[in-house]
Amino acid sequence: xxxxxxxxxxxxxxxxxxxxxxxxxxxxxxxxxxxxxxxxxxxxxxxxxxxxxxxxxxxxxxxxxxxxxxxxxxxxxxxxxxxxxxxxxxxxxxxxxxxxxxxxxxxxxxxxxxxxxxxxxxxxxxxxxxxxxxxxxxxxxxxxxxxxxxxxxxxxxxxxxxxxxxxxxxxxxxxxxxxxxxxxxxxxxxxxxxxxxxxxxxxxxxxxxxxxxxxxxxxxxxxxxxxxxxxxxxxxxxxxxxxxxxxxxxxxxxxxxxxxxxxxxxxxxxxxxxxxxxxx
Amino acid sequence: xxxxxxxxxxxxxxxxxxxxxxxxxxxxxxxxxxxxxxxxxxxxxxxxxxxxxxxxxxxxxxxxxxxxxxxxxxxxxxxxxxxxxxxxxxxxxxxxxxxxxxxxxxxxxxxxxxxxxxxxxxxxxxxxxxxxxxxxxxxxxxxxxxxxxxxxxxxxxxxxxxxxxxxxxxxxxxxxxxxxxxxxxxxxxxxxxxxxxxxxxxxxxxxxxxxxxxxxxxxxxxxxxxxxxxxxxxxxxxxxxxxxxxxxxx
Numbered sequence: 001x002x003x004x005x006x007x008x009x010x011x012x013x014x015x016x017x018x019x020x021x022x023x024x025x026x027x028x029x030x031x032x033x034x035x036x037x038x039x040x041x042x043x044x045x046x047x048x049x050x051x052x053x054x055x056x057x058x059x060x061x062x063x064x065x066x067x068x069x070x071x072x073x074x075x076x077x078x079x080x081x082x083x084x085x086x087x088x089x090x091x092x093x094x095x096x097x098x099x100x101x102x103x104x105x106x107x108x109x110x111x112x113x114x115x116x117x118x119x120x121x122x123x124x125x126x127x128x129x130x131x132x133x134x135x136x137x138x139x140x141x142x143x144x145x146x147x148x149x150x151x152x153x154x155x156x157x158x159x160x161x162x163x164x165x166x167x168x169x170x171x172x173x174x175x176x177x178x179x180x181x182x183x184x185x186x187x188x189x190x191x192x193x194x195x196x197x198x199x200x201x202x203x204x205x206x207x208x209x210x211x212x213x214x215x216x217x218x219x220x221x222x223x224x225x226x227x228x229x230x231x232x233x234x235x236x237x238x239x240x241x242x243x244x245x246x247x248x249x250x251x252x253x254x255x256x257x258x259x260x261x262x263x264x265x266x267x268x269x270x271x272x273x274x275x276x277x278x279x280x
Numbered sequence: 281x282x283x284x285x286x287x288x289x290x291x292x293x294x295x296x297x298x299x300x301x302x303x304x305x306x307x308x309x310x311x312x313x314x315x316x317x318x319x320x321x322x323x324x325x326x327x328x329x330x331x332x333x334x335x336x337x338x339x340x341x342x343x344x345x346x347x348x349x350x351x352x353x354x355x356x357x358x359x360x361x362x363x364x365x366x367x368x369x370x371x372x373x374x375x376x377x378x379x380x381x382x383x384x385x386x387x388x389x390x391x392x393x394x395x396x397x398x399x400x401x402x403x404x405x406x407x408x409x410x411x412x413x414x415x416x417x418x419x420x421x422x423x424x425x426x427x428x429x430x431x432x433x434x435x436x437x438x439x440x441x442x443x444x445x446x447x448x449x450x451x452x453x454x455x456x457x458x459x460x461x462x463x464x465x466x467x468x469x470x471x472x473x474x475x476x477x478x479x480x481x482x483x484x485x486x487x488x489x490x491x492x493x494x495x496x497x498x499x500x501x502x503x504x505x506x507x508x509x510x511x512x513x514x515x516x517x518x519x520x521x522x523x524x525x526x527x528x529x530x
Binding site: 167168170171173174175176177186189190192 | 329331334336359360361362363364366367369371373374375376377386387390391436439440443445
């Protein structure tokens, strides 16, 4: 009897482990097929011109997306300049000072903001900023993306800080250090790895956002004259080219998609390298 | 400098954890606080450097005079109090992202000391005082989490000593350690009293008997008996004290 129950348990064990492996494989299939497909479709259209040339007028061969690549980096950069500090600071507040009614309601609102569809954020910024400023601009695009970024960064910062055990904080306080120094120089560095990962994920997320940029950065076939003018971005450019009826443009849309994925990938690897060095 | 506790009361929310305690802790001696779990001895210790109030929903009333000055006075900054009265915790808690050196230097650097030579000297002196220097002098730049539990606890003691407090509070500093590490810490406590006033909470009766000069027996938030350790362990005046130290309860 004992042996039978043991073999039954082993069989159950093997079944459950197999299920988790199958689940993992199922999750990886779309990931790898997307990457493989984008690679095969995008690679043929990638060349030096793609990274150095402006889009050519319709009917002319060649051209590139240099303005959109630069534009994406600029717009995401603006959103990061706003979103990362604001997000990290509100995360610090919620974790270290907001363990009360006010903090909890802010935390709840952050969750709500996290769930707001990005197109709603786009319309919101369009009405509030684009109309007020009299036109589409890189600033408006960056601000729209930062609104998407802030709740994500806030949430991860808060969660990562809450993971730091309270006895680490107490050790700092017991040395006669003011709370702000304990938070800034002891608690925050201890959570840095998780926070950096969260920030990178937030950047990766907004990097691919298209909807809010349609209403704010708009897009541009040329170099943007200033940050106060419409600016091309990769996702919008991909969108425009992908829905066009021209083979040449569609191919370039794939190349753009590949570029976007690689940029996000580079960001993620960079985050790993930075946090790995810090911890070893 | 001695500590004079007057009418001290402390609460966690509605829970009255410390009830009207009056106690006088002499300078340059080791005072042990013993008693069963939940008797308030750790809470009392945390009141001595204003760490109790760090927890939300807590309250303290009464006076604690250190060098004649009430640390609960209206114009007293708890940060300054904690700078003068250091604390070693139950579980070793080195700062996880810092090296051994930086852990000891943390209290100095983060309080604004810039002189590298001076910091180095203090770190070395503190590690020596904590009996850890010989074991770590060749790997000061390594992460502190790589040390054993006993070494980590001595590192925490060195970190506390580095800011040069006048009083050192220890909250069951050996309860997470093996017997050899425990022995080292006990010896350390013995040697430290030359320069510091020490208050130590312990669950271990033998430890109290070994390291302390005075012992206070806590029960249900009150001090039942407070006397020299010798007296408490050989001839307790209160029946409850006797029952506790002979192991009849707790």
